[in-house]
Amino acid sequence: MKKRIAIVGGTVAAVAVAGGVSWYLWNHKGSSSEQNKVYVTTVATLMGDVSGTQNRYAGVVEPQKTVKVKVDSSRKVKTVKVKEGDQVHVGDVLFEYDESAAQDDLAQAELDLERLKNEANSLQNQIDTLTKEKKEAKEEEQLSYTIEIQTAQMNLKKNEYNQKTKEKQIEKLKNSSGDLEVKSELAGVIKKINESVISNNDSDMDSGSSDSGAETAFITIVATGTYRVKGMINETNMNSIVEGEPVLIRSRVDKDVTWTGVMTGVDTKEPESSGNNMDSMYSYGESSDTQTSSSNYPFYVELDSADGLILGQHVYIEPDNGQDEVKEGVWLDEFYLVDVDTEAPYVWASSSRDRLEKRTVSLGEYDENLGKYEITEGLTREDCIAFPEDTLEEGMETAINSNGQTPGSQNPEDSMDSSFDSGMDSSFDSSVDSDFEGEFDSSMSVDEEVEP
Numbered sequence: 001m002k003k004r005i006a007i008v009g010g011t012v013a014a015v016a017v018a019g020g021v022s023w024y025l026w027n028h029k030g031s032s033s034e035q036n037k038v039y040v041t042t043v044a045t046l047m048g049d050v051s052g053t054q055n056r057y058a059g060v061v062e063p064q065k066t067v068k069v070k071v072d073s074s075r076k077v078k079t080v081k082v083k084e085g086d087q088v089h090v091g092d093v094l095f096e097y098d099e100s101a102a103q104d105d106l107a108q109a110e111l112d113l114e115r116l117k118n119e120a121n122s123l124q125n126q127i128d129t130l131t132k133e134k135k136e137a138k139e140e141e142q143l144s145y146t147i148e149i150q151t152a153q154m155n156l157k158k159n160e161y162n163q164k165t166k167e168k169q170i171e172k173l174k175n176s177s178g179d180l181e182v183k184s185e186l187a188g189v190i191k192k193i194n195e196s197v198i199s200n201n202d203s204d205m206d207s208g209s210s211d212s213g214a215e216t217a218f219i220t221i222v223a224t225g226t227y228r229v230k231g232m233i234n235e236t237n238m239n240s241i242v243e244g245e246p247v248l249i250r251s252r253v254d255k256d257v258t259w260t261g262v263m264t265g266v267d268t269k270e271p272e273s274s275g276n277n278m279d280s281m282y283s284y285g286e287s288s289d290t291q292t293s294s295s296n297y298p299f300y301v302e303l304d305s306a307d308g309l310i311l312g313q314h315v316y317i318e319p320d321n322g323q324d325e326v327k328e329g330v331w332l333d334e335f336y337l338v339d340v341d342t343e344a345p346y347v348w349a350s351s352s353r354d355r356l357e358k359r360t361v362s363l364g365e366y367d368e369n370l371g372k373y374e375i376t377e378g379l380t381r382e383d384c385i386a387f388p389e390d391t392l393e394e395g396m397e398t399a400i401n402s403n404g405q406t407p408g409s410q411n412p413e414d415s416m417d418s419s420f421d422s423g424m425d426s427s428f429d430s431s432v433d434s435d436f437e438g439e440f441d442s443s444m445s446v447d448e449e450v451e452p
Helices: 001-028 029-035 042-046 100-134 140-178 201-207 277-281
Strands: 038-042 056-063 066-069 078-080 093-097 181-184 187-192 219-223 227-234 246-251 256-268 296-303 314-319 330-334 346-350 355-360 364-369 372-377 384-386 399-400 448-450
Touching: 029 078, 038 277, 038 346, 042 330, 042 384, 056 219, 078 296, 227 256, 246 296, 246 372, 384 399
Parallel strands: 038 399, 066 448
Antiparallel strands: 038 384, 056 227, 056 314, 066 219, 078 093, 093 181, 187 219, 227 296, 246 256, 246 314, 256 296, 330 372, 346 355, 346 384, 364 372
16 A cells, blocks of 8 residues: 555656646746857958957157256246247247346355355364363363364354355356346247246245255246157056057047057156056055055157147057058958868858858968958858857857857857947057046156256
8 A cells, every 4th residue: 555655656746847847948948049049240240340459558649849947946037928828939038037136146145155154264263262171171071072072063064065055056146147038949839837936936045955846847838740649558568568569549539540650668767646547447445555556657659640630639549450451352350260270270150041050261361460361262241150169069040149249259248349339349448548637737748857
């Protein structure tokens, strides 16, 4: 009896399992079909895209040369002859010094020098007197005399140093007294006039040395007519910039508008602030630990021609590998080809029945710069192919991916966003546009400093 019950129970359980499997397969029939579907892209679409391996950097157009004119810390500015935005030529007067103030400063400096000399004589007499008295003093008074003598000698050395400093100031005032006009050495535009330099000028002269006020440029002039392009690179990938490499400068407004130039290398002497937007890509959370951030450095492109470029214009910088050349015939990126080193290279193509098949192709020339093979037989621009993956099998159902097939993805939902609608992935930007936003002054570099 127990055996019969066990058999009946086993039969019921088997029926239940079979029913459950049937219900699962019925309800998942559609999704299984979707998972086995392979997305393919027309060869014509793939040929219209720029290779995804193309590096690209954000850039901004800036003057080829920038000059910063300082104010002589020992003199006062009487009249400023220019204003921001003015066009200047070589030899134009920028500002004039006050002659009467210079004469007063010279007279005051000479009086200060005379006072220092009198003070030095007094200290020397004091040292001589103390030395003489020390010889006649008692033993318990010797230490006191020694301390007084050493103090006087130290004051005398400081006095001698101040005298030399004052003498240099007097010499500088005498040499500059006849040259009151400061002229431009560059044809360009007055970009900035720092009025705070003039207001701080008095304190600079009183101190007899150049402090932060003297180091700040009074007038900044940018050259006109000759431009270059400035880009930014992070220290983690700065080796990708090769000096002398030909590059394309591409407009952000119209992808078909380009300029050509040559990389001039990375300027490692002028690192950008570590607190900018680019650094946030390489740091963790809100930590300010310098070990979790990296520095950014400018690099420059010397242009073959700047026609059509505007000062401050934002552009893209690309290595020029011939990506804009129009090729005849069918050319395919090498990563779509399988067994290229054999006698029967093939691609995964969609048949007329929308089924996946291995299609043998004949190869022609190879473009090493772009990583593309010429397909002489086996494919047309109208054929559709898939990116080769280990999971592909002949006979799998195919579907057109209108967005363009990308390596590593069979689903058009996963395909990368294109830049300029040309298939160039925006993730290849190696610098951040926001680094160039705001005042154009922040992107300028000082090529030359002029101290009148």
